Amino acid sequence: QVQLVESGGGLVQAGGSLRLSCAASERIFSINVMGWYRQAPGKQRELVAVITRGGYTNYADSVKGRFTISRDNNKNTVTVYLQMNSLKPEDTALYYCHVLMGPSDFWGQGTQVTVSS
DSSP, X not given: OOOEEEEOOEEXXXXXXXXXXXEESSOGGGOSEEEEEEEOTTSOOEEEEEEETTOOEEEOTXXXXXXXXXXXXXXXXXXXXXXXXXXXXXXXXXXXXXXXXXXXXXXOOOEEEEEEO
């Protein structure tokens, strides 16, 4: 079982920035993909950004140019970050960290991001 610890959500005004982090208690060679998803009230969960073990990144069109996903590898922990700039009210959602390891995937508990206009 992978332990995912998320942090960094909060309330920010439109145009502001936040950085989310998610620490996974695994070594990098065990992880295929790490990423962030979000779910706004009344909407389906959607992909925000992912990064593969090889460092390939992919973003939702709605966040390209504003959000940046990155990763930091330590001996027994991998941390994925989501730097969110130029935030908009429509970015308001519960943001979830996701890890894919082989055939299994794991989700964080979610961290709330609220952007006021």
